[in-house]
Amino acid sequence: MSTGTNLHDTEDELQWRPIGGALADHRRVLVVDDYADAADALQWLLNANGFECRAMHDAQDVCAIAGAWQPFAVVLDIAMPGLDGLELARRLRAAPSTSHMLLIACTGCASQRDRERAREAGFDAHCAKPLTPQRLLALLTQAVSGAPDGRVNMKGDQRREV
Numbered sequence: 001m002s003t004g005t006n007l008h009d010t011e012d013e014l015q016w017r018p019i020g021g022a023l024a025d026h027r028r029v030l031v032v033d034d035y036a037d038a039a040d041a042l043q044w045l046l047n048a049n050g051f052e053c054r055a056m057h058d059a060q061d062v063c064a065i066a067g068a069w070q071p072f073a074v075v076l077d078i079a080m081p082g083l084d085g086l087e088l089a090r091r092l093r094a095a096p097s098t099s100h101m102l103l104i105a106c107t108g109c110a111s112q113r114d115r116e117r118a119r120e121a122g123f124d125a126h127c128a129k130p131l132t133p134q135r136l137l138a139l140l141t142q143a144v145s146g147a148p149d150g151r152v153n154m155k156g157d158q159r160r161e162v
Contacts, residue, residue, distance in 0.1 A: 015125045028053070028069065028070065029071050029072070029074070029075060029140060030053070030074045032055075032076045032080075032088070033076075033106070034057055034058070034081060035057075036057045039057055042075065049137055054069065054071075059080050059082060062074070062092075063092060067098050072143070073101060073143060074092060074103055074104070075106050076105055076107075076123075077105075078114070085105060085118075085121075086117060087121075089103050089118070089121040089122045092122070102143055103122055103123045103124050104124065105125070106127045107126070108128070110129075
């Protein structure tokens with residue numbers, strides 16, 4: 001049963017490109033957040049749940065590391081000093097070695113305009129903070145397994161019309 005709400009209007013999660021499009025040969029995830037405790041906690045969580053995760057606290061070397069390490073997904077905070085997550089997403093999308101990666105915004109910037117800017121920058125999904133571990137794990141697990149319709153229901157309730 002549909003709630004009649006368009007998924008793109010929810011504040012919890014957005015998806016613009018089918019997650020199933022991220023063809024993961026492995027379970028590598030790169031987490032980038034200037035708040036070290038948050039990045040390190042996500043790294044621990046993902047490693048404990050069968051992913052191979054690296055955490056970075058500075059956005060400057062992300063493009064080079066992502067290009068060399070080839071994670072299937074990059075989880076980015078948007079509001080970071082210096083190089084912010086929006087510009088970083090644009091750079092990852094522009095580089096041939098990283099353009100195919102699944103980009104997930106995990107951020108406190110969750111207004112409608114923030115979500116539009118994330119989509120325009122090249123993000124595939126948007127998760128508003130505070131992020132529960134179950135939400136991120138559901139998104140990444142379905143991405144790896146290739147959700148049949150490419151849609152991920154992050155709240156655990158009924159799917160919404162897309």
